[in-house]
Each structure stands twice: as C-alpha cells, then as structure tokens.
Amino acid sequence: MTVVKSPLAEPARKTVGEALQGALVDLIDLSLLAKQVHWNVIGPRFRSVHLQLDEVVDSARLASDTVAERASAISVTPDGRAGTVAKTSGIDTVTDGWVKDAEVVEIMVAALDACITRMRERIQTTADPDPVTQDILIGITADLEKFHWMFQAENV
C-alpha cells in the first residue's frame, strides 16, 4: 500500500530519506544528551551552562520534528524510537552522575562537532535530489554551528 505519494522519484526518495533518518536520530540524541548534562552539571558556571543547555534542547527538539515531518512528506517513515536512537546515533554517550561545568562544555563541543560533520555531508548528498530538504538541513546546520561556536568560546 502506498500511503503517501512522494514528490521525489525513487532513487532520490531513498537517498534523501536516509539523510533525514540520520539527522533525526542525531538530533533526538543531542536533545537527550543536553538534558542529561542540564540535570547533572556542577561547578561555578552551573546556572549559565544549565540555561544554555535548554536552548540546545529546544532547538534540537524543534529541528527533529521538522526533519521527521519532512521524511513523512517524501513518503519515508521516520524512526525516532529509543532503541533506534541508542543504536544508530552518531554522538558519543556520556558517563552517569555529576559532571563538572568545564567538562560539560567539552562534551557539548564534541557532540555538536559530530552532528555538524554528518549534517554537512547530508547537505551535499541532498543538493541534487531534493533542494527542499537541503534547505531545511542548511537552516538546522546554521543553528548547530552557532551553538558550536558559543561552547568553544567559553571553553578557552
């Protein structure tokens, strides 16, 4: 049964679908990771980092919703289940328990770095088959690179 007729022809639909599914998993994991350290951060910069992390969470949640609904729109069923995220995310996990503020900042720089590298590949991959998806990924990457700069700037 074809539920949704894709605006993309088959090979394009598959390529773009994989890019979107990869982005979805990375963004959900980014939001879970940022919440994890939002709750467990300690140190003199606690309040500043705690608030900053919620901005990442809000941004990643919004982006994951946009990406998943874009997948549906091209007739690719998005998979954002906990098990799928745990297995296929491109972001390293973090250890349990309290984490010092400076370490949190390093964790976020590394996580954003991983996301950005993969997002930039997806921007390349989707350019030809679907400029609409590419435009969505470009906008999300701009936000990720802005957070990336900010965490690095306070890591000096």
Add this chain to the structure above:
Amino acid sequence: MTVVKSPLAEPARKTVGEALQGALVDLIDLSLLAKQVHWNVIGPRFRSVHLQLDEVVDSARLASDTVAERASAISVTPDGRAGTVAKTSGIDTVTDGWVKDAEVVEIMVAALDACITRMRERIQTTADPDPVTQDILIGITADLEKFHWMFQAENV
C-alpha cells in the same frame, strides 16, 4: 565528594531516588513513543490524533524535567540517556512504519496503562520517606490518567 546535601536521610534518599529514576525513564520513553506515532499515524482521524499526541509529548517532557530535577534536589543523579531509556523503560516499543489511527490509540492506551500502574506504586513507596516527591508524582499521575481516559473514550 558530596556535591548536594540531601534533605532526606539515607534509606529514604535511596527509595525515593529509585522511584524518581524509574519515573524519569518511563516519561522520556512516553514522549519518544508519542512523537514516533505522531509522525507515522495514518487514517481518517490523522489530524485529531496527530494533535492529541503532541499534548502528551508536551506533558511528558515537562514531567520528565520536573522529575529529574527533583532527583538532583535530593542528591540522586538522574539518568535520561538514550541507552538507559532503551534498556529500562516500562513501556513496550512499537513497530516501525505507518500505523493506522485506531491502532495508535490502542498503543497509547497500553503505554499510559503501563506508566500509570508503575506511577501508582511509586506514590505508595514515596509517601512516608518523602511527601514532597509523592506530591509531584500525584500531579503527574493525574495528567496521565486524564490522557488514559481520553484515548480510551475515542477507542470505543
């Protein structure tokens, strides 16, 4: 190193901490599950169910944050990482791909049912050691049971 001095004595802290950690994992998984079917639901009731699921997501996200920060407040480090959620959640997962609206409603009834049963046990467990935590869990359960009724009412 004792980072945070708990307002609870040791056995109480442990009991309440386990209740909160269990609640945290269930609520995160509930939010991920509700988003998953929010994106993949199909059928004549698509729009109504799609919107209703986002109310569950908003409620579960807010509750998970409250629960995790309550854990920190009693000196228990919350664990909401993707791997932990995938391994320890009390909610059954869902299969990949499009899901018919009536089936989505059934999935949500079952998921809320599982959450509620466990939450009601936690309300019993925390009553003596920490009425402050108990009050938080009571408020969250009221919301879960309201969603539970609503999905059942439309499942007739």
Add this chain to the structure above:
Amino acid sequence: MTVVKSPLAEPARKTVGEALQGALVDLIDLSLLAKQVHWNVIGPRFRSVHLQLDEVVDSARLASDTVAERASAISVTPDGRAGTVAKTSGIDTVTDGWVKDAEVVEIMVAALDACITRMRERIQTTADPDPVTQDILIGITADLEKFHWMFQAENV
C-alpha cells in the same frame, strides 16, 4: 460494556466516584448561585461585590470541570444536568429579585461554609482509596476557604 478501565479497584472506584459526583453538583450550584447574586446585588458595595462574585464563578466553573473529568478518568460518569443539580446540591437556594450587598455577602459565607464542610469530608473519604483525587479536592478546598475568609472579612 466497559468504556474506560478504571485505575482504581471496585470499592475504591465507588467511594471516590460518589465524592466526585457530590463535589461536582455543589460546585455547579455554587457557580449558578454566585451568578444569580452577581446580577441581582444592590447597595453601596455593588461594584466590589459584583466583581468579587465573578471570581467565585470562574473558580467554581474551573473546579467543576476538573472534578467531572477526574470522574471520567476513574470510569465514573459525571452528572451535571440542571435537574440533578437542583435536586442534590448541598447549598441552600436564594430568593428571587434584588438582594442587598450585605445580604449577598452573608449568602456567600453560608454557601461556601456548606461546600467546605462537605469537601473536608470528601478529603477524608478519598485519602486511602485515591490520593490523586484527594489532591485535587485539597486544592479546590484551599480556594473555597480563601473566598470564605474574604467574604467573612468584609462582613464585619
């Protein structure tokens, strides 16, 4: 046909259901009574009492909705029809026509008094079978007792 599966076992469901149905009727009648004197009050304190009564109306309407939806959530069908309210309310009615402001204040003190006495009994009754319902009734009682104090304070 069981439409909604109750989170409460049978004797608890019945006890809590009766408490909620009683609260529902009292709160609807309180909102109708407060509107009745809101429209018919006269005297130098007209404007102050007229505005104050609408705060009672808003609060009672909101509470009646919460209570009725709680009943549905535990699989008890709420009954808020005009006839049921007229027959089973715990609040005395008021005579038709204009009412002097001081008399309105006395009427409200008496009506709130009746509601509060019954609500406090319901708080006792529901404590064991359903702390979730009890918590809702506690919150409503706090508001009723606040209005009760205010009308008494201006009745000196």
Add this chain to the structure above:
Amino acid sequence: MTVVKSPLAEPARKTVGEALQGALVDLIDLSLLAKQVHWNVIGPRFRSVHLQLDEVVDSARLASDTVAERASAISVTPDGRAGTVAKTSGIDTVTDGWVKDAEVVEIMVAALDACITRMRERIQTTADPDPVTQDILIGITADLEKFHWMFQAENV
C-alpha cells in the same frame, strides 16, 4: 422600592423582561447540557466533539451573562437559579452516562434547534418595545445558528 428606573415604559418592560428571562434559562441550560456531554461523550470523534462542545459552553455562558445584565438594565430581576433552570428550560434533558459521539451531535442539533425557534420568536416580540434588546438577541441567534449548522454538517 424602585431600585432601577427602566428606560422602557411598563408594558414594554414586561414583554421584554419575559423574553430575556426565557433566553437566560435556555442559555444556562444549553451550557449545562453541553458540559454534560463534553464529559460523557465516547467514540472515535471524541476529541473533536469534546473540544467543539466547549466552544458552545463559552458562547452560551457569555450570552447568558449579557442577557441577564440586560434584564437588570431594564429593571427586570433575572432568575438563573438551578431550580428555575430545571423547571422552565425549553431544552430536553439527556440521559445519564456515556453517550456515543454521533448521538451527542444529534442531541446538540435538537437542543440548538429548540433554542433557535424560541430566540426567533423573541426577536419578533422585542422589535417594537426595545430594539436594543432585540439587537442583543439577534447577535446571540447568529452564533446559535452557526453552531446549529456545524453540528448538522458533521451529522451527515
């Protein structure tokens, strides 16, 4: 004692007063009926109908307040007590318990039908004695007829 000097001469005041009192009772009963089925509706269209009914409640509550205050303004004391509503309403009551969504829609069509018929008579009756009251009733009837169409449209 004449509390409020009416802007209308005596026979007009009486005619218009009766129209307003009749409208008041119908509108209060409509709001109670709509809440009753708002809480007790079941079936696949639960959420849609549940939300739609609250729009009727809001509209009927606002209209009943306007009508009652208009009565006071022409020196007719409005009577919106539970007993008066139960005895004199022009709307049929509904049976207790869960009600299927399609049946709820039929109940609302019938209730609005009854209100509209009586409102249109009141528009005729008040035209000469008081165009100000007539204008208020015209506005309320427009809203009732809009709801009437909508419930019929979904009843096909």
Add this chain to the structure above:
Amino acid sequence: MTVVKSPLAEPARKTVGEALQGALVDLIDLSLLAKQVHWNVIGPRFRSVHLQLDEVVDSARLASDTVAERASAISVTPDGRAGTVAKTSGIDTVTDGWVKDAEVVEIMVAALDACITRMRERIQTTADPDPVTQDILIGITADLEKFHWMFQAENV
C-alpha cells in the same frame, strides 16, 4: 466642493447627521464629566467609584470616535470642539471642587439618564433613513444603559 459622496440621499443625510452630531456632543461631555468626578470624588467608596468612572470614560471616548467617523462617512462634518460641547450638550454640568461619592453616583445616574433619553429618540429617528447608523446608536445605548443600571444599583 463635495468632498465625500454620501451613501444617503439628501433629507436622510440631514436627519441622520443631526442625530450623530447630537450624540457626539453628549458623549464627549459625558467623558469630560466622568473624568471631572473621577478626579474630585471623595468618601469611603472613593477607589471603587474612581475606577468605575474610568470605564465610563473609555466607553464614551470610543463611542464618540465611532459616532464622529460615522458622520464623516455620510458626509456630515462632525463638530466636537470644546465650545460646541459646552454650548450644546444635553448633560447638566457639575459644581467645582470635591464631591462626595454618593453624590457622584447620583450625578452619573442623572447624566446617563439624559444621554439615554436622547439616544433612544435618535434610534427612532434614524431607523428609516439609515439602519447602519441606527445599529451603531443601538450598540452605544446598550452600554449606556448598562452603566445606568450599575450606578443605580449602588445608589440604593
């Protein structure tokens, strides 16, 4: 020079124009009078009456603007200058200096009474020549009569 082409034929334009000009002057004077006693009221009900008067001011200012722009729309130039208001208003003036609260209420009842009597005549006069203007005057009269009731109700 005909600046604005009236949607009304000549005799109608003149009749309606006079009604609107009369209403304009009364409404401006009502707003000035209400402000005058808003500033000069004294007595135990000071705060209540002070706030109530500003509601009259807001309503009268809005109504005067609507009425004046309606005049322009039918090609009648409105005249709301201080001198014109002082000379042609239908409302009695008030003495200078502090005024007791009960006296303020009486002054407002009398002023609203005068406005309403004239407004009701204008509703009659404009019915045939211009139902659009009549509808505007009906709406304004409804508000004036509501204030009229309220001041009387607190004057008992």
Add this chain to the structure above:
Amino acid sequence: MTVVKSPLAEPARKTVGEALQGALVDLIDLSLLAKQVHWNVIGPRFRSVHLQLDEVVDSARLASDTVAERASAISVTPDGRAGTVAKTSGIDTVTDGWVKDAEVVEIMVAALDACITRMRERIQTTADPDPVTQDILIGITADLEKFHWMFQAENV
C-alpha cells in the same frame, strides 16, 4: 438530501441566500482587487496607500468568511470559486501593471461605491425575511462606508 435544516422557511431562505451569495462574491473580489493594487501601486503616497489597502483586504476577507458561513447556516451553499467571482462580481476590474497612487485611490472609491450600493439593497431585501442576516450585512456596510469616506478624503 437535506444536509442542513434552515431556520428560515423557503421563500425567505431563497431571498436571503441570493443576498448572501451576491455579498460573498463582491467581498472576495474586493479583497483580490485591493491586493492587486497593494502590489502595483506607485507614487509618493506608495507606503501609505500600500498599508491602507491591506486593512481593506483584512476586513473584506473576514467579512466574506462571515457571509459565507451565514449562507451555510441558513442551508444555502456559498460559491466563492475563482470562476464565479470573475463572472458575477459587481466590481469593475483594473488594468494590469503599475498604477499611480492617486489612480489607486479612485479605483478603490469606485469599487467601494459599487459594493455599498448593492449592500444597501441587500439590507432592504433581508430586513423582513431574516433580521439576523440583515444585522450582519449592516455591520459589514458600516466598515465599507468607513473605508469609502477615507479614500474619498484623501482624494481631494
């Protein structure tokens, strides 16, 4: 199949339905025309006229929705399709391309003039069969005549 039971008896329904269908087409065309010159206006008064036209668009869109839903409410199916508007509108079209600001003002005066004349006829026609529809048309005409005055006032 009778989908919606009309509150009006047959001849009235037909008369009022024609008035509403005529009003609908005129109002949609007015909104399209105002947008057309909103985009194509040039001259020193560009910005002022450009902004003013969007107020006409907002008002005409809102009015067309009210009128169409009123038609549905009396069981007359409204027809607002592009072809119907193009064929049956009472407003003259405008030539393609840039239009000087003074000319835009003249175009709007003429378009509003045509709408108003027809609306005033509809107010007469609907008075007896349906005062509810008449009241809606009166309100819309008041707004059209206000815009009519304003464009004329700046056309001097």
Add this chain to the structure above:
Amino acid sequence: MTVVKSPLAEPARKTVGEALQGALVDLIDLSLLAKQVHWNVIGPRFRSVHLQLDEVVDSARLASDTVAERASAISVTPDGRAGTVAKTSGIDTVTDGWVKDAEVVEIMVAALDACITRMRERIQTTADPDPVTQDILIGITADLEKFHWMFQAENV
C-alpha cells in the same frame, strides 16, 4: 473641611495649583482639537495625518490625567469641565467643517506652540515650590516639543 493634607505649604500650594490647572485645561483642549481635525482632515496626506493626530490625542489624554491627579495630590481640586475648557484654554479654536491636510498641520503647529510656551513658564514657576510637579511638567513638555518638531518637519 480639609479633605487632603497638602505636602506643600500654602503659598507653594497655590502657585503650583495654578500651574497645574492651566496645564490641565490646555491639554484637554489639545486632545479635543486634535480629535476635531482627526475627523475633518482631507487631502492626499489624509491617512498619515489622521493617524498622527491620534498619537497626539493619546499623549494629551494621558498627560491631562497625570496633571489632574497631581493637582488632587497637592490638595487642589482640578477643573476639567467643558465650560472651563472652552473659557480658559490657551489654544485657538478651529473653524467647523473639512480642513485640508496642510492646514491641519499648521493648526497643530500653532496649538502646540501655544501649549509649549505656557508649559515652559510653568516649569519655571514650579521649580522652587515643588520639584515633583516640575518634573511631571518637564516630561510632558518633552513630548509636546517632539510633536511640535514633527508637524513642522512635514510642513516644509
């Protein structure tokens, strides 16, 4: 009877009271004048001037309220009645009927000029006896001089 005990000793109270009473009358008259030309302005700049005048009205109404309440606060009863304004205002009146936009601008420049000259004298007069009143007059003058510049700037 001394109703309000002034924070100022007697000669100061009298001097400051006269300044405030003068300011009150000028500001009320300014608001009436601005409304008068707001309704009667014609010409290509109609819309721009029409909107600008309402900013003057809002500002003058707010300022008149501040000034009158300041008078009451120093135990001077303010007099803002229509007759007092007509007799004692420092602003020239305007002729009845339509007024061309450029002429409206000139009228406003002249009216503001008259207000400002008198306000600056009051700033001098109140400096010693009451810096609190002076500060209020300084703030009002800043706004008047801003409007004064703007009307002049568009009068070139």
Add this chain to the structure above:
Amino acid sequence: MTVVKSPLAEPARKTVGEALQGALVDLIDLSLLAKQVHWNVIGPRFRSVHLQLDEVVDSARLASDTVAERASAISVTPDGRAGTVAKTSGIDTVTDGWVKDAEVVEIMVAALDACITRMRERIQTTADPDPVTQDILIGITADLEKFHWMFQAENV
C-alpha cells in the same frame, strides 16, 4: 518609464517573472478553493477538515503575498485579479454545493499535487537566474508538501 530597476539582467528577469506569476495564480486559487470547501464540507470529519483547511488558506495567502511582492522587487508587475486567476490557474475547479469530507480530502490532495509539480519546475527554472527567488519558492514548496502528506495520511 522604468519604475523599478531590477536587480536581474533582462533574460533572467523574464524567466523569473514568469515563474513568480505562475506561482501567484496557483496560490491565490489554492486559497479560494480551500475556502470554498471549508464552507461546503459535510460529514463526520467536518470540524477537523474545516479547521485544517483554514491553515491551508492562511499559508497560501501569506505565500501569495510574498511571491507577488518578490515579483515587484524584480520589476515584474504581478497579476492576481479574479479573471486572471480563473483563466490561468493550474488547479482544477470543484463543483458547487455540499461536498463530503472524504471527497474534500481527495480534492485537496489533487490540488496540492498540481501546485507542487509546477512549483518544483519553478525551483529548477529559477536556480541559476535568481537564487533569491528560488529560496522563496523552496520554502513555499516545503509547506505545500507538508499539507500534501497530511491530507494523504488521512485519506487512507
């Protein structure tokens, strides 16, 4: 007379202008069509589809304004008159009268399908001559494809 100097050289201006004019007509027609079925839809899903269609209307109206103003910005005069829309739209019209909800959903899927196919061609056409216009069309297409998915998802 060259009113607006285009930022594009001539052949580019012409190509991009045609793309924008085509998009404008499609989007206006989409908004008229969606309103037409918004008013005439019937069936159990009436309320859900009725509300959903207004989201399409809002989106299409906003997009049509953006597209038309973009045309002006590159010195191409947009043409959104009723006649032009009726003659050149790429969307099939709909029959008059009530339309069943399931049929409405099919109509919208087909209309959006037609719009999307043409929009994707315009994205190709404008890529080289004007990436600024292309970016606008990409954003609009993303929204259309989202609506397209949603109507299909509820059509299963």
Add this chain to the structure above:
Amino acid sequence: MTVVKSPLAEPARKTVGEALQGALVDLIDLSLLAKQVHWNVIGPRFRSVHLQLDEVVDSARLASDTVAERASAISVTPDGRAGTVAKTSGIDTVTDGWVKDAEVVEIMVAALDACITRMRERIQTTADPDPVTQDILIGITADLEKFHWMFQAENV
C-alpha cells in the same frame, strides 16, 4: 579595596548615600506594613482596601530596588536587612491582629505622610551633590503622594 569607583566625589557620595539608605529602609518597611494590613484588614471595604494595598506593595518594592541599586552605583553598599529595617525605619509600626478598614486607611495615611516628609528632605539634600539621585527620589515621591491623596480621599 575599592570595589566600585563612584561617579561622585567623596562628600557628595556620603550625603547622597545617607539619603538613599534612609529611603531604602522606609520603602522596605512601607512594603512590609502594607502587606501586614493587606492580610489583616476587615470591614465592609475589605476587598477594595485589600487590592489597593497590593498596589502600594508593588510600588514600594520596585522603588526600594531602584534606590538600593542606585546606592551600589555610587559605591555605597545598601543595607536592607530585617534588623536594620526594624531599627531605623521612619514609619510607626502597627499592632498585631485584625484591623478595621477605616483604621487601615488612617494607618496608611500616617505611614505615607512620614515617608513623604523624609523624601522631600532627601530631594533637597541631593539636589546639588547628585541630580541623578534626586531625579529618582522625585519620581518615587510623586507615587507616594498619589497614594497619600487616594487614602485621604477615601478617609472622609
């Protein structure tokens, strides 16, 4: 250690610092006193006075914050501790327990009177050494004198 370099030279800094510290203590005490009678007022004017007192509280809290931060800005450390307020406030305390409404009004008149007298001295004292501080004190005094008038006006 000089933490903050004052913009004022030494004798000025000391004089202004004392004025600000005195104002701070009076304003905090005023806010505590107003809350105390806000909670303990009784009598027919309960509601009116209860609400009015919260306006004093809001105003005094805001003013105390402004004054304390102004002290810091000129390098004077503000002291608003409970003990300091209890010892150095210029306002008389009030007896414990319920207080009749008329008495509350008298208490507020006396408290504001004391504050105003001292504020006016501070306005004199700070004029030369620091017009910036003086301007802040002038603004606060204007508010205090407005409350002073209002409580006196209702004390007649």
Add this chain to the structure above:
Amino acid sequence: MTVVKSPLAEPARKTVGEALQGALVDLIDLSLLAKQVHWNVIGPRFRSVHLQLDEVVDSARLASDTVAERASAISVTPDGRAGTVAKTSGIDTVTDGWVKDAEVVEIMVAALDACITRMRERIQTTADPDPVTQDILIGITADLEKFHWMFQAENV
C-alpha cells in the same frame, strides 16, 4: 469578636497557625536576605548570581503571601512586621557591605538549609490537623529544595 470562623477545630487551628506564622517569618526574611545579597554581591559570577537571587525573591514573596492568606483563612492573624521578622526568623543574618559571589552562594545554601529543615517539620505537624495547609507547605518546600540544589551545584 470572632471575625472569621475557622474550618478547623481549636487545637488544630492553633497547631496549624503556629506552623504558618513560622513559615511566614522565614519566607519574608529569606526574601529580604536574598535582596540584600542581590545588591551587594561582587565577583566574576556577579551577573549570574544577581539574577538567580531575584528568582528566590520572587518565589519567597509569592510563598509568603500564600502562607499569610492561608493563616487568615483558618482565622489566625498573620504577623509579618519588620520587628517580628527581625526577632523570630530562623535564618542567620549576613554582615553589611560587599560580599564575594562564592560567599553569597554559601550564605544562600545555609539560609535555604535552615528554611527547609523547619518546613519539613511543619509538613509533619500539619499532616493530621490540616491536609490543606500541608499541601501548601509541600509545594513551597519543593521550590526551596530546588533552589537549595542549584546553589550547592554551583558551589563545587
């Protein structure tokens, strides 16, 4: 004279009244202390701590109002006067003058610690005599313990 009839019998009223009076004094003192260090904090974390302290102030002010009005509602007159706070607060005072940021954090941890210990005792004390008061104290304690964790987390 019994002003307010308590919903509690006498021994319960006394026990609960003492708990509320104790909570009131602690919360007022907490708000004064937090403002004191809000103004006097220095060091690299100045801005972060300065903002965080105002969140404590807002929370403590709101809680003190709730607690005091709850006391009135059970017929216990609350005492929140400066002298009472200075004498009976359970929080240690702070020295005058600038305070380093790290020291401010320690002061807040200690102050919150003292409040929480006493609040938890009051939760025990009020459980039987008045679950309504207990529920209020539980909510306030949850907030205090959240601040307690946050200040500790940044004190590492």
Add this chain to the structure above:
Amino acid sequence: MTVVKSPLAEPARKTVGEALQGALVDLIDLSLLAKQVHWNVIGPRFRSVHLQLDEVVDSARLASDTVAERASAISVTPDGRAGTVAKTSGIDTVTDGWVKDAEVVEIMVAALDACITRMRERIQTTADPDPVTQDILIGITADLEKFHWMFQAENV
C-alpha cells in the same frame, strides 16, 4: 591559539570570512545612514518616510548581528567598529543637516542599490565554499531588494 575550530577548511574559511566581513560593514553603515535621515528628513512625506526608515534600521541591525555571529561561527573575528565602518563601507555618505523627503528616498535607493550589488556577488562567492553562509546572505538580500522596490515605487 585556535579559539574556535571552523567547520570550513582553510581556503573556504578565508573566502567566506571576507564575504561576511564585507556584508557586516555594509549593513552597519546602512543602519547608521537610515537613522541619520530618519532624524533629518523634512517635507510633506516626513511621517511616512520617518517610519519606513526605522523598518530598514531594524532589519539591518538584525542582519548585521546574524552576519557577525556567522563569522564567529566559522572562526573569523568580525570587525564592526566605527572606524572600520567609516573606512570600508560600500555605501556613499550623506551631507549633514535637514534633507527633503524626496531626496531621502533617492539616497535610500542608491544605498540599497550599492548593498544589493555587493550582496549578490557574495551570494556567488559563497555558494561552493559554504552553502550555510550563502543561505543567510540570500535571506538578507531578499529583504534589501524588497526595501529597494518600495523606495523606488514611491520615487515615481
């Protein structure tokens, strides 16, 4: 020291950095120029142009912030100092003193023209090395070209 790790490889980082620095200077200068003529414009269109210029200022300020933060995000330090702007801006300066409205419009057309030409070059330059930056510049150019059209349209 590498503060921020760029997501771009070296030659790309340099090319894109120069584009962003150039855009930053142009946008800051555009905001200063628009403010300059916002303050100095005179003539009959004063108010319209004065308001329109603030929309340019808001847009240019927002764009300059986006561009500068994008530079930081790719590890290029932005330079927006007054001296740098004065020396390197691509926009012609304006003479001191009052400027007639028509001349202001011409100045803005020329300034926007210069910005747009350079922005379109930057869109070309950045396409390959960084589509993320290109997308930002495309969005800004769309806004500039919209303003460009509007000022030209009113310059006819």
Add this chain to the structure above:
Amino acid sequence: MTVVKSPLAEPARKTVGEALQGALVDLIDLSLLAKQVHWNVIGPRFRSVHLQLDEVVDSARLASDTVAERASAISVTPDGRAGTVAKTSGIDTVTDGWVKDAEVVEIMVAALDACITRMRERIQTTADPDPVTQDILIGITADLEKFHWMFQAENV
C-alpha cells in the same frame, strides 16, 4: 530657511545642541563597541558577558534615538554618520579579534567611565538653558551608571 522653530532662544539652542550632539556620538559608539565585544568575547564567562552586552546595546540605541530626536526638536540637526562617530567619539576603540572575558569587562568599565564623565558635564551645562534636555540626560546617565557598577562588580 528655518525648518523648525526652536523653543529655545539662540545662545541656549547652541549650548544645548552641542551637548546633545556630543551625547549622540558617544552613545552610538558605545552601542558599536558593545556589539564588537559581544561578538568577539571568549572565556568561561562568555555567555553571561555576551548577554549583558546586548542589554548595553539596547539601552544605548534607545538613548541615542531619544537624544537625536531631542536635537531635532530644538532645531539642531543631529549627526550620527559613521565618519562623524569615528572622528568625534569620546570612547577609546578596541583592538580587532577575540577578547578575553575579563578584558571585555575592563573595556566596558573604561568606556562607560568616559561616557559618564562627559554626560555629567552635559547635565551641568544644560541645567539653565533647557531643563527638558537636562532631564533626558539625567535619565540616560542613571542607566549608564547602573551598567558601570555592574561591570565593576564582576571585575573584582
């Protein structure tokens, strides 16, 4: 040509005009400087300082607009062009590139110090010739001195 008639006589106009022009340049440069370091700040306090600087930018931009429009109001043409700012500002520039957070704080303390010294001279200079301008400068200085304290407080 005298465009604007100044409310000040000639020598006063010149003195006050110079004060305003000096203030304008300083405030624009302050806003540019604060943005420059807002973009280039690095170090652990990055986020806190980054946000704080935008508050300075908002305040300085608002103040510069007030000051420039005040100049126009007294018939002095303000000059806020990039070149003028670069040449005549009283604030030292900053070096290009990343700046450590502690250094940014020092830069801001120095810049605010320079502004404040000059502003306090302008307050003296304008006192006699124009208390209206003086009052504006006093308000701006209060804000600058508040920022001055805050940056110093975090520089310890």
